[in-house]
Amino acid sequence: MAKLQKDDLEGIIQRHRESSRDWIAVGMGSCGLAAGADAVYRALEDGARERGLEIDVRRTGCLGACHAEPLVEVQVEGVPKTLYGHVSAEWVDLILDSHVQLKRVVSRLAVPEIAERLTTCNDREQPEPGHQYKIVTRNCGAIDPESLEEYIASGGYQALRRCLSELTPDQVISEVERSGLRGRGGAGFPTGVKWRLTREAQGAEKFVVCNGDEGDPGAYMDRSVLEGDPFSVIEGMTIAAYAIGASEGFLYIRAEYPLAVARIESAIRSAKLAGLLGKNILGSEFSLNLEVRLGAGAFVCGEETALIASIEGKRGTPRPRPPYPSVSGLWGGPTCINNVETLANLPPIVSKGADWFRSIGTEKSPGTKVFALTGKVRRPGLVEIPMGTPLRTVVEEIGGGPLPGRKIKAVQTGGPSGGVIPANLLDTPVTYEDLAALGSMMGSGGMIVMDDQDSIVDITRFYLGFCVEESCGKCAPCRIGGRQMLTILERLSEGRGTPEDLEQLRQISKTMQAASLCGLGKSAPNPVLSTLRYFPEEYERAIAPAKANA
Numbered sequence: 317m318a319k320l321q322k323d324d325l326e327g328i329i330q331r332h333r334e335s336s337r338d339w340i341a342v343g344m345g346s347c348g349l350a351a352g353a354d355a356v357y358r359a360l361e362d363g364a365r366e367r368g369l370e371i372d373v374r375r376t377g378c379l380g381a382c383h384a385e386p387l388v389e390v391q392v393e394g395v396p397k398t399l400y401g402h403v404s405a406e407w408v409d410l411i412l413d414s415h416v417q418l419k420r421v422v423s424r425l426a427v428p429e430i431a432e433r434l435t436t437c438n439d440r441e442q443p444e445p446g447h448q449y450k451i452v453t454r455n456c457g458a459i460d461p462e463s464l465e466e467y468i469a470s471g472g473y474q475a476l477r478r479c480l481s482e483l484t485p486d487q488v489i490s491e492v493e494r495s496g497l498r499g500r501g502g503a504g505f506p507t508g509v510k511w512r513l514t515r516e517a518q519g520a521e522k523f524v525v526c527n528g529d530e531g532d533p534g535a536y537m538d539r540s541v542l543e544g545d546p547f548s549v550i551e552g553m554t555i556a557a558y559a560i561g562a563s564e565g566f567l568y569i570r571a572e573y574p575l576a577v578a579r580i581e582s583a584i585r586s587a588k589l590a591g592l593l594g595k596n597i598l599g600s601e602f603s604l605n606l607e608v609r610l611g612a613g614a615f616v617c618g619e620e621t622a623l624i625a626s627i628e629g630k631r632g633t634p635r636p637r638p639p640y641p642s643v644s645g646l647w648g649g650p651t652c653i654n655n656v657e658t659l660a661n662l663p664p665i666v667s668k669g670a671d672w673f674r675s676i677g678t679e680k681s682p683g684t685k686v687f688a689l690t691g692k693v694r695r696p697g698l699v700e701i702p703m704g705t706p707l708r709t710v711v712e713e714i715g716g717g718p719l720p721g722r723k724i725k726a727v728q729t730g731g732p733s734g735g736v737i738p739a740n741l742l743d744t745p746v747t748y749e750d751l752a753a754l755g756s757m758m759g760s761g762g763m764i765v766m767d768d769q770d771s772i773v774d775i776t777r778f779y780l781g782f783c784v785e786e787s788c789g790k791c792a793p794c795r796i797g798g799r800q801m802l803t804i805l806e807r808l809s810e811g812r813g814t815p816e817d818l819e820q821l822r823q824i825s826k827t828m829q830a831a832s833l834c835g836l837g838k839s840a841p842n843p844v845l846s847t848l849r850y851f852p853e854e855y856e857r858a859i860a861p862a863k864a865n866a
Contacts, residue, residue, distance in 0.1 A: 627646060
């Protein structure tokens, strides 16, 4: 694609509309590929060619319903758009012959319970009650993640064009501030405030960084966006760079995400060729270079200062703050770090306006949140819901409820250092404030469901063990306190605990929260404190009988 000017985007959209025809989309994120989507894609291509069908067979990213992979969505004129699940290469002939040629839906393969509860911001301005509403994942499963033209045709780069044509950097920051967007990486810090601090900081060179170091067990929100809609992250970074005055940027992605890395690198190459990165973007005076940096899988490198050290080639350990990265970050320059989900929110916010975004969710937690719903639930997968949606809606309606014959015991939000929420509190709305009040947190978006077969003490030991293993060891409260608590939990899980163990867990937890250097140490005690609060009877049962009666 030749270098684009601002007015070229409309031409691409019009050309795409005129050439659009029937299509079949195959979800080819990591989950789909692991389930055999590549063989399904090849069979569909071969079958369509053999039948002489004029239909596009597309590769797309994750459609979200990971439990039903491989997923195939079919759009043929005269037939309702249909999502098929658990498709194998053997079912391809039936889909092509019945749905495409005879225009009859193959009911036994269709999964309407998934498709009917999905709406996107590309199709509707407002969410429907109880439904998923896709802003961040609006294009995941809908476009070819390696096609810049498809991204532009879906509305991509309209936000950047508006920034470069109509808005000053300060006006862009004001729009993001008005939207109320909060960082989706865990802490929930206001995005616009972070941008303004970076813009106002003194420095000859400023940097923008995408934090794609997703390390929570069972979490794959950022990976799915990088795989399914990499251009939205690049456009979001470009808008952020324009707003704060940066000309260099880095995407820090863990090396365990090879497909995400490959697709983001492909998207960067395409954007450079089209003049959407590099010198004089869209014919403006604004320039930006982006590079990918691979992380080695250290959980602590999700913390901003540890991530900065890793990009600089140093050991990934946190440093005391202040100064904050917005003042002194990469190589001492002012640096703005946003996570993948935060960046993917930006193009719709700038295109549709802050008022639109604020109309979704709640006053203090506007917008949507993406969760990786996993654990003891019928329909695990990637979900995106308006803030304020009750946990029960996510688990029981979108997730399908507990496995046959089982009962939900608890839900953990916020990853390994999030809190464990009991089943009787599932009517709690998903907001930063409500989850914090329960002793949990939003985190980056892990949501793990436990049922009545799970031991709370064992689950807590697992989460704390992960945090101990991933501690960088730099500060004593985390290094020593975490190990002490893990030793106690191991003893309790074996039924050898003492009454004093429970009070020790509380005291060490409070010390870690108060004195640890970074967020890992401060939040690691959350599972311990929340389970002691909501499931005391399980800890009491873990105390050795002789010691309990002493």
